[in-house]
Amino acid sequence: RVLRWGRGFGWPRSGGIRGGAAMDLFGDLRRMNKRQLYYQVLNFAMIVSSALMIWKGLIVVTGSESPIVVVLSGSMEPAFHRGDLLFLTNFHDDPIRAGEIVVFKVEGRDIPIVHRVIKVHEKGNGNIKFLTKGDNNEVDDRGLYKEGQNWLEKKDVVGRARGFLPYVGMVTIIMNDYPKFKYALLAVMGAYVLLKRES
């Protein structure tokens, strides 16, 4: 008898006509031997590690803890809208100057804010304090800072906006607002990677 590799090898043939892709899927899973499964898992792990390495590499190259951010509010319209993507750098020697768009975090809060620098006071020793304001806001950001805080300092800066892409960040916002969408996306990606066979 001729046995075909991978199909029915060592397994009883499922008799009858059991149609449907679902049966094929389970059939596939059962037929994959352990070695193939490990191979697929390693493949998946490699993809995830590469992505993480690229992200860490970006952090090193730009000097910013978060080199790519999504705009969350409309306070910088019409320049940036909710869902736009910003690329940041945070080089230590880059001075902070009026007119620059900076992304900063208020002490104690997690959410980064993207606004423009409107006042800068720098001492001879390099100590800088500055004030920001959103283009679309009537007033400056003092209301957003910590209680009693009137100025921002270099340590509050996540980065300076150097480039931007419109709309692309919307995916992140949707995943945040609709967690089911995020899980569905992850499930699909996981299934694809685990079951994909390199022929």
Place this chain on the structure above:
Amino acid sequence: LRKNVEDFTGPRERSDLGFVTFDITADILNGKNGLQTFRNKNSLIIFDWNVKQLFLYLSAEYSTKNNALNQVVLWDKIMLRGDNPRLSLKDMKSKYFFFDDGNGLKGNRNITLTLSWNVVPNAGILPLVTGSGHVSVPFPDTYETTKSY
């Protein structure tokens, strides 16, 4: 680019507050200075297909005893692609309070006013350009208590 200014300082408990009125005449479309270092090296057009808007701002730069470098944005404007690129504003008052961090405005002889802009593309790099032509403004040695603004 021309600016004419009239200015005075008012006393405040902790910091000097400066008042500046200015005229701005600017021709953004045909300005040569800012274009050379950025994308549009070969064309004299600032508003190309990839420019969504310009964020213009007038900033005052000066140094004081307290701080080696101070920059305060006095006025800003958003110029969308399609808007008239020629500015001719007269007798403008500053949009934002010109507070110094301390008392460095009184008698300060050298406040430099510069017009700059942030080019916001439809997608891509965000450059900051400084216009050519800047004006130096001195503040008087005494505080004004009587002028109204």
